[in-house]
Amino acid sequence: MKAHIFQHVSFEGPGSIDLWLHARQTHVTTTRFYEHDALPALNDLDLLIIMGGPMSVNDEATLPWLSDEKRFIAEAIAAGKAVFGICLGAQLIASALGARVYPGLQKEIGWFDIVARPQRVSGNADNDQTLFQLPESIRVFHWHGETFTLPDEATRLAGSAACAMQAFQYGSRVIGLQCHLETTPADAEALLTHCREELAGAQGGVYVQTPAEIRAEPVETYQQMAALLTALLDFITRP
Numbered sequence: 001m002k003a004h005i006f007q008h009v010s011f012e013g014p015g016s017i018d019l020w021l022h023a024r025q026t027h028v029t030t031t032r033f034y035e036h037d038a039l040p041a042l043n044d045l046d047l048l049i050i051m052g053g054p055m056s057v058n059d060e061a062t063l064p065w066l067s068d069e070k071r072f073i074a075e076a077i078a079a080g081k082a083v084f085g086i087c088l089g090a091q092l093i094a095s096a097l098g099a100r101v102y103p104g105l106q107k108e109i110g111w112f113d114i115v116a117r118p119q120r121v122s123g124n125a126d127n128d129q130t131l132f133q134l135p136e137s138i139r140v141f142h143w144h145g146e147t148f149t150l151p152d153e154a155t156r157l158a159g160s161a162a163c164a165m166q167a168f169q170y171g172s173r174v175i176g177l178q179c180h181l182e183t184t185p186a187d188a189e190a191l192l193t194h195c196r197e198e199l200a201g202a203q204g205g206v207y208v209q210t211p212a213e214i215r216a217e218p219v220e221t222y223q224q225m226a227a228l229l230t231a232l233l234d235f236i237t238r239p
Contacts, residue, residue, distance in 0.1 A: 001026045001027070001237065002046050002047070003021055003046065003047040003049060004040050004044070004047070004049070005029070005030040005031070005050075006030075006033070006089070007032050008055065009053045010032075010034060011190040011191065012052045012187075013051065014049065014182060015180075016181075016183075016184055016226040016229060017233070019226070020230055029044070029045075033069070036065075039069075039072050047233075047237055048076050048082070048083045049084050049086075050073065050084070050085040050086065050089030050093065051086055052087035052088045052144075052180065054088075054195060056088075056091075057070070057088065057091045058101060066092075069092060070095055073093055074097070077093075080173065081173070082173040083174045085175075086176075086180060089176065090148075090177050091146060091176075091178075093170070093174065093176045094149070094150075094151050094154075095148070097151035098151060099148050099150065099152075100148060101146055101148040102147065103147075104144070104147040107144070107202045107208055108145075108162040108163055108207045109143050109144075109198075109209060110208060110209025110214050111140070111141055111209065111213070111214065111221065112142055112160055113139050114134070114137070114140055114158045114167065115159060115160065116133075116135065117159045118157055119155065132157060132175060132232060132236075134157055134158050134228070135228070139224070141181075141217075143180065143195065144163070147164075148165055150168060151168070153170065154168045156168050157169055162207040163178055165178060166178045173236045174236070175232060181229040188214055188215070192211050192215075
């Protein structure tokens with residue numbers, strides 16, 4: 001299998017996704033937009049993984065590569081590729097499918113539960129679509145301030161108390177997650193370092209934890225997220 005990663009900033013890498021890729025002896029290539037890398041050839045990938053980042057999908061005026069990225073994502077989906085987006089990556093998938101991305105009512109930063117809430121939209125032609133099964137509730141890591149509407153013909157999979165749109169599935173091989181299942185302790189520390197101004201500006205929010213609270217999360221939570229991530233990637237890349 002050939003996987004390609006879209007990475008938007010140096011400090012938001014694939015995290016525990018690397019373990020899944022290595023275990024399956026996957027050939028991995030990366031477009032690092034912050035280094036002005038070129039887009040790949042669509043035929044050179046089976047799986048597209050779209051990472052997070054502090055920018056907005058609506059920042060095309062200052063980051064013109066976002067338009068090309070969204071166009072490529074739409075083409076990958078149309079070609080039947082497996083596509084997985086995380087946070088900004090999920091928002092880019094939603095935007096590529098015609099959904100609106102906009103600031104949420106509140107930021108969600110830290111460790112909070114998501115709850116499985118499958119909901120099909122009217123006009124979803126694939127009523128027999130096999131959906132990825134999320135746990136009824138699981139504690140996961142968040143770092144986001146924007147949200148999005150559900151794309152046409154997609155199915156919402158989960159929400160949280162702060163954000164109704166936490167996960168969605170489009171077709172059988174495309175999933176977007178607002179939360180960060182890939183996060184390792186090192187990844188959380190990198191966000192605390194590189195996005196500390198964003199965190200400081202959000203302190204006092206109902207769904208914003210302190211650095212101490214974020215760092216105190218036990219290793220078992222990371223392990224549970226990694227196990228769910230493995231199941232999700234196996235699902236969208238199944239034969």
